[in-house]
Amino acid sequence: MTEQQDLKGRTIVMSGGSRGIGLAILLAAARRGADAVILAKTDQPDPRLPGTVHTAVAEIEAAGGRAVAVVGDVRVEEDVDRAVRTAADAFGGVDIVVNNASALNMSGTADLTPKRYDLMQSINSRGTFVLTRAALPHLRESPDAQVLTLSPPINLDPKWLGVFPPYMLSKYGMTLLTLGWANEFAGAGIRANCLWPRTTIATAAVKNLLGGDEVENRARTPEIMADAAVAVLTDAARPTGRTFIDDEVLAAHGVTDLTPYGGSGTPDIDFFIEGTDPADLPKH
Known part of the structure; x- marks a missing residue:
């Protein structure tokens, strides 16, 4: 089992994080001592979605951590800059960027409007670029700067x-940017990795877009991604330029019993991972 370091005194800036995988990561990191700034749009409760950026902060504080909410949109440069400034003002800088915000749309080319195409690209790949770029001056000053992007391995299977x-x-744009940064900023001591789940994860997106309670019941809980993320962020081996899969990370750190994470025995395999047949995906 690889020796792990603490996150005490480390500051995370995350896009999204009001709920789901992002919040689970911040809670796990808070228990290891990390501070957090959460850039998210959900200022008021939404009947379709659990939690807001403010309830996320309250949960992190209840877990013993410190966090600040920044209501904003990762597509808006001014909001992103404000989140980074908030981290510097509240906690003295930025040590870790977690690119978590993401839009899911499984439409094919003919069915996706240019407007929705632009929305998805601007949140996913562009948002990853904008947030990481804004944090660069602080990452360069950190003794152990890291970028962690929640994006898949590049699988060019037709x-x-x-x-x-x-x-x-x-x-894939999120992944390629992150792998590129691992090389571009290696000399500055900035490490960059990607993390993706082996299986579907029980989030609001899975429930709302992939098939409701039935699919959610076959998904693992967000805590598997949270534990894997913390394992990557605290790994004394200081990996960089990697595309990690959650259960492989945990296995490398001695965790092989995944039953606490749910999934009813045979969880569904996630997108871009071998073992999934796209023909079996819900049609939209």
Whole structure:
């Protein structure tokens, strides 16, 4: 099992994070001592979605951490800059950027309007670029700067290239940027990695877009991604330029019993991972 370091005194800036995987990561990091700034749009409760950026802060504080909410949109440069400034003012800088915000649209090319295409690209790949770029001056000053992007390994199997190219492009864009940064900023000591789940994760997006309670019941809980993310962020081996899968990370750190994360025995395999047949995906 690889030795792990603490996150005490480390500051995370995350896009999204009001709920789901992002919030689970921040809660797990808070228990290891990390501070957080959350840039998210959900200022008021939405009947379709649990939680707001403010309830997320309250949960982190209840877990013993410190957090600040920044109501804003990762597509808006001024909002992103404000989040980074908030981290500097509240906690003295930025050590970790987590690119978590993401839009999911499984439409094929003919069914996706240019407006929705632009929305997805601007949140996913462009948002990843804008947030990481804004944090660069602080990352350069950090003794252990990291970028963690929630995006998949590059899988060029034709079955994935052809199932929903617009979404595929937006997610692969996140991955390619992150792998590029691992090399571009290696000399500055900034590490950059990607993390993706082996299986579907029980989030609002899965429930609302992929099939409701039935699919959610076959999904693992967000805590598996949270534990894997913290394992990557605290790994004394200081990995960089990697595209990690959650259960492989946990196995490398001695965790092989995944039953606490749910999934009813045979969880569904996630997008872009071998073992998924795109023909079995819900049609939109």
